[in-house]
Amino acid sequence: MRLLHPEALFLFPLILLFLWWARRGRTARRKSLGYSSLHLLEWSKSVTPLRLSRRTDLLHALFWALLLLTLARPQQSLGEKPRTKEGIDILLCLDTSSSMEARDLHPNRLEAAKTVSEAFVKSRPDDRLGLVVYAGIALTQCPLTTDHQTLQLLLKRIFAGITQRDGTAIGNAIVTCVNRLKNIPGESKVVILLTDGRSNAGEIEPLKAAELAAEYKIRIYCIGVGTETTRGFLHGAGIDMETLTTVARRTGGKAFRATNNEGLAEIYREIDRLEKVEREEKPEILYRELMIYPGVLSLLLIFPLLWRRYRGEQV
Known part of the structure; x- marks a missing residue:
């Protein structure tokens, strides 16, 4: 009463x-x-x-x-009515450097990444998702939100060179994601970082950034995208899978390699299966x-x- x-x-x-x-x-x-x-x-x-x-x-x-x-x-x-939802906080972190326009994936690496990212967003209706883009610097395009329509719209609008500074600042990208997630309550915090190259810009080393992410219990899934011999009109410096694997291992995540569109889509489906947790809300x-x-x-x-x-x- x-x-x-x-x-x-x-x-x-x-x-x-x-x-x-x-x-x-x-x-x-x-x-x-x-x-x-x-x-x-x-x-x-x-x-x-x-x-x-x-x-x-x-x-x-x-x-x-x-x-x-x-x-x-x-x-x-x-009495109380429990409200339990299946959901976590996930940041999509996409490389938008110029090499992402290589056409070894159809129609190019970045467009392929955008397509599978949109499908991933649609498959996670109970999650809060956000978007970080990076090249020479990292920018938050969309903070964590349940407004998935807006997130998908922002995904469609990103392009290679959107940060106006070329390069691949993987460490800075990770720290930007950590800053977005570290004060969020809850134990399930995930970053899905996609890149086609190796870290060659920014002030922060990827492994140092990974240690910071681990302190805040943020898991990082790293995806290296592209073939070793690029058949498009751009050639990057090659994917540093060793660093990506170390970053993922230190944070409790996993590293993947995608060389075609279907392989990339399957990686996102596997991450979707791995990250299914029960999040209880206040009854x-x-x-x-x-x-x-x-x-x-x-x-x-x-x-x-x-x-x-x-x-x-x-x-």
Whole structure:
């Protein structure tokens, strides 16, 4: 049992004070009345106005008490309804350097990564997801959100060179993700980092950044994308799978290598299977409204008060 608006009951002492003041006024008026004979005085005593007045005061007090109780909205607890969702906090971290335009994946590496990332977002309806892009620097394109439509729209809009500084700053990208996740409550925090090269920019080494991620219990899945011999019009410096594997191992994640579109899609499906956890939210307490009961009783008390007024009695 609870009162949704208990402050309404604070008015009850004022109501009692008003009723006491009104009663004193009626008593003073009766005492001031004179009688023309002792016979009339004896007759007035037989009417027992004091008893009627007390009954009226009691009706008034009950009416106001019930009305205030109605306004306070009493509710009865029906128990807790657990709200458990399958979900975690995931940041997609995509390399947008110029080498991501290589066409060994169709139509190119970046577009292939965007396509599988969009499919991944659709497969995680209960997760909060965000997007970080990086090349020579790292930028947060979308913070963690459950608004997946907006996230997918932002995914579609990224392009090679969006950061306006070329290079591959993997360490900076990881730290940017850590800063987005470290103050988020919960134990399930994941970064999916995709790159087609090796770290050659930024102030932070990838392995140092991985240690920071491990401190905050952030798992990193690293994906190296592209073939060893690029058949597109761009050639990168090659994928540093050794560093990516070490980063993943130190953070409790896993490293993958994708050389074609289907392989890349399968990697995201595997990550989807690996990251299925139960996240319990605060249970919802169900209540039944009880305000109708004092409300109906207060309305019923109006009728005797109106009847007394109709008969000319003081109310």
